[in-house]
Amino acid sequence: MASWKLAAAFALVGFRAVGAQDCTFDSITPSRDLVWCPCEGSFFCAKLDVPLDYKDPSLARASVPLLKIPAASESPDGPYRGAILINPGGPGASGIELARYNGTTVQAAAGSNFDIIGFDPRGVGISEPRPNCSTGISIGKNGPLSGRDAPRVVDGYYQQFIDFGKELGEKCQAQAGADTEAGPHMTTAVTARDMLSIVEAFSASPDGNRTVLDSSKLNYYGVSYGTMLGQTFASMFPDKVGHVAIDGLVDPISYQTNFTSRSINHVDGVLGAFFVYCHAAGPDLCSLYTGNTPKDIFSRWNASFTQLDAQKAEAESWANATDIGLALVTFKVSVLSAVVQPLAEFSRISDVFVALEKAISSNSIAAWTEQTNAIYGDPNLEGYVNPEQTLGVLCSDQSNTWYGKSLADIKPLLDVLKDTSIVGEVWSRAMLACLDWPIRSNDVFKGPYGGNTSYPMLFVSNTYDPTTPIENAISNAPKYANARRLVTDGMGHTTVATNNMCAFAAIRSYFQDTMCGKEHYCPLELGPFNVQLNGTIKENLEAVGLSNLRSLY
Numbered sequence: 308m309a310s311w312k313l314a315a316a317f318a319l320v321g322f323r324a325v326g327a328q329d330c331t332f333d334s335i336t337p338s339r340d341l342v343w344c345p346c347e348g349s350f351f352c353a354k355l356d357v358p359l360d361y362k363d364p365s366l367a368r369a370s371v372p373l374l375k376i377p378a379a380s381e382s383p384d385g386p387y388r389g390a391i392l393i394n395p396g397g398p399g400a401s402g403i404e405l406a407r408y409n410g411t412t413v414q415a416a417a418g419s420n421f422d423i424i425g426f427d428p429r430g431v432g433i434s435e436p437r438p439n440c441s442t443g444i445s446i447g448k449n450g451p452l453s454g455r456d457a458p459r460v461v462d463g464y465y466q467q468f469i470d471f472g473k474e475l476g477e478k479c480q481a482q483a484g485a486d487t488e489a490g491p492h493m494t495t496a497v498t499a500r501d502m503l504s505i506v507e508a509f510s511a512s513p514d515g516n517r518t519v520l521d522s523s524k525l526n527y528y529g530v531s532y533g534t535m536l537g538q539t540f541a542s543m544f545p546d547k548v549g550h551v552a553i554d555g556l557v558d559p560i561s562y563q564t565n566f567t568s569r570s571i572n573h574v575d576g577v578l579g580a581f582f583v584y585c586h587a588a589g590p591d592l593c594s595l596y597t598g599n600t601p602k603d604i605f606s607r608w609n610a611s612f613t614q615l616d617a618q619k620a621e622a623e624s625w626a627n628a629t630d631i632g633l634a635l636v637t638f639k640v641s642v643l644s645a646v647v648q649p650l651a652e653f654s655r656i657s658d659v660f661v662a663l664e665k666a667i668s669s670n671s672i673a674a675w676t677e678q679t680n681a682i683y684g685d686p687n688l689e690g691y692v693n694p695e696q697t698l699g700v701l702c703s704d705q706s707n708t709w710y711g712k713s714l715a716d717i718k719p720l721l722d723v724l725k726d727t728s729i730v731g732e733v734w735s736r737a738m739l740a741c742l743d744w745p746i747r748s749n750d751v752f753k754g755p756y757g758g759n760t761s762y763p764m765l766f767v768s769n770t771y772d773p774t775t776p777i778e779n780a781i782s783n784a785p786k787y788a789n790a791r792r793l794v795t796d797g798m799g800h801t802t803v804a805t806n807n808m809c810a811f812a813a814i815r816s817y818f819q820d821t822m823c824g825k826e827h828y829c830p831l832e833l834g835p836f837n838v839q840l841n842g843t844i845k846e847n848l849e850a851v852g853l854s855n856l857r858s859l860y
Contacts, residue, residue, distance in 0.1 A: 329347065332346075338355065339356045339508070340511065340512065341355065341373075341505075341508040341509055341511075343375060349376075350374050351374070352372070353373045355371045355504060356370055357504045360750070362749060367487045369434070369435060369492070371426055371429075371501050371504070371505065372426065372432070372434060373424055373425070373426045374402075374406045374410075374424070374425045375406070375424045376406060376410040376414055377422055378419060379420065382419040383419070386519045388420045388519055388520050388818075389514070389515070389518035389519075389520050389522050389526060390421065390422040390509055391417055391421050391526040391550070391818070392424050392425075392502060392505065392506075392525065392527045393406060393410070393423060393528050394428070394527075394529040395533060396529075396533050397428075397532045397700065398428070399431055399693065399697030399701075400431070402426045402428065402432070403427050403432055404425070411423075413528060417815060417818040418815060418818055421526070424505070428498040429492055429494075429497045429498045429501060430493035430700070431493075436489040437489050438483035438490055438699055439693075440478040441478075464732065468735075468739035469714060469743065471740055472698065472740025473743035475694065475695060475698065475744075476740075477745070479744075480745045483699075483746070484746045490699060491703075494700065494748045494750055495752065496750050496751055496752035497748070499543055502525060502536075509522060510523045520550075524761060525540060525547055526551070527540070527553075528552050530555050530803065531775060531801060534557050535562055538553065538559055538756055539559070541764060546760075548762050548764065551762070551765070552767060552814055552818070553764065553765070554767035554802050554814075555767070555774075555800055555802075556767075556779035556780040556783060557775055558782065559754065559756045562705075563704055564708065570776070571724065572778065573773050574642075574728040574731070574774070575856040576771050577649060577798045577799070578646055578730075579605075579854065579856055580847070580848060580853075581645070582602070582605045582851075582853055583853065584649075584840070585601070585604050585657060585836070587836070587840065588838050593653075593836055594661045595607060595608060595660050595661055600851060602851055610664075611660065612729075615631055615634055615638060616631070627670065627673075630672045630673040633676050634673075634676045636733065637676045637680055639730035639732070639733045640684070640733050641679055641682070644684070646773040646798070646799070647799060647804065649798045649834070650806055697737055698737065702740075703748045703751065704751060706748075707744065707746075707747055708741075709738070709741045713742075720735075720738075729857060734774075756786055757783075758786075758788070760787050763791050763825075764790045764791070765790070765791045765814070765817045766784040766791070767780070767792075767801075767814065768792070769795050769801070769804070770843070770845065771798040771799075772800055777794065780792060780794075790825070791817065791822065791824075791826070793813050793817075793827045794827070794828050795809070796828075796830050796831040796844060797810075802814070807832050808832065831843060831844060
């Protein structure tokens with residue numbers, strides 16, 4: 308769930324053999340050794356041949372695609388330090404895509420004396436085998452909606468995702484559920500084993516023989532779900548941990564048991580900060596600006612939000628009741644999207660809120676919904692790319708805990724979401740589809756999480772991360788020997804969203820072995836609308852009475 312569209316002023320000089328003929332992933336034959344070929348202009352590509360099932364290696368084979376940004380041939384950062392594997396989150400996101408489009412940014416942050424290697428997790432992207440079973444499956448539009456205090460969605464919204472998951476699960480079971488297909492082999496544990504295979508192949512390669520670091524250890528940078536992958540690897544193979552930095556911590560137990568309830572603690576805090584930054588920016592920069600205080604801007608925003616009263620519209624048989632229900636879900640999804648990337652999105656979401664005001668006054672809510680969905684994506688699972696790749700990992704990692712459960716069975720978890728954030732219900736979408744995911748795996752790591760790692764890990768968090776709260780790092784870092792922590796006073800999902808130069812420098816110092824001490828803190832830097840607040844985010848929210856938006860209803 309992390310975005311890598313970061314404006315960072317870094318430069319990189321990569322190495323490329325002159326006159327080499329580019330290969331493509333389609334033309335590469337998987338190998339048990341790391342055999343790189345030049346590809347796509349400035350990259351190198353490979354496919355690693357691995358067991359489909361590590362518990363039964365004779366069953367069949369799988370291939371893991373890799374894309375490498377090579378270290379600078381004469382790096383100002385010092386001698387060659389080997390390779391860093393990267394993962395962008397998800398689950399279900401492609402490491403190949405991350406390396407292709409943002410690998411140089413990662414390399415600039417860690418040091419140009421590292422190779423950066425993106426790989427596709429098992430069953431994801433262009434890995435083989437992989438499921439492809441969502442074609443032709445559609446999902447209905449949002450069902451009946453209801454509201455009390457802050458407008459709320461109810462059963463009709465949730466049921467569509469359950470129904471979608473059932474249809475998708477049945478199709479994937481038929482197409483990819485056999486032992487020799489991808490479905491049973493898409494867990495985080497299997498991908499962690501693939502990572503170990505990559506490390507072992509790298510260590511045996513010429514590059515592994517020339518690095519100044521121990522090439523038999525994993526160097527890794529993972530964000531969001533990538534932190535789940537990092538913690539799983541470190542817990543399964545603690546003696547194989549090198550420089551492992553994980554940013555935006557997922558709590559493993561919550562992820563494997565209820566997925567939702569410990570994720571969105573700070574969504575409303577980031578939304579509250581929007582009103583603070585909007586007020587500080589003024590009317591020339593923030594189109595929603597009004598009144599004399601941040602709370603005045605909140606009141607203006609809330610006036611539109613509460614107009615999306617689907618319960619009243621349905622009870623009174625308004626002609627546009629369906630439009631109001633659809634708009635409510637779109638509104639909540641747009642808020643959730645904006646708080647993930649405040650630097651990039653606060654200005655745009657301000658315009659979206661103003662457009663909603665105009666749509667309400669002109670009775671054109673349906674048009675607003677369509678336009679907003681074009682910006683932030685379809686709030687239905689139709690808007691997901693290859694949902695079977697997300698669900699294949701997520702549902703399997705949960706050991707099919709929710710399989711066969713009803714909406715009533717998981718209502719307590721949904722109530723937690725409602726009580727956690729005024730937009731919380733929309734966070735439940737992927738989990739709901741696991742209720743009828745039938746494919747099971749025999750390789751699920753269930754803990755214990757933690758270990759005496761061979762090198763201290765780095766746990767990175769923002770004070771106001773909306774979807775992977777800082778509390779996850781606080782509770783999990785002590786489980787790993789001598790783990791270090793980096794806390795940034797900032798908003799958004801992972802450090803990337805903050806564009807905090809202090810934090811980037813600290814991450815770099817970790818990978819370059821110049822970081823001293825276990826606890827590190829970076830203060831708030833330039834924020835949305837190019838505003839620099841005085842004090843911390845928490846202090847600013849408390850000063851204007853916006854630290855708990857739920858209490859205002």
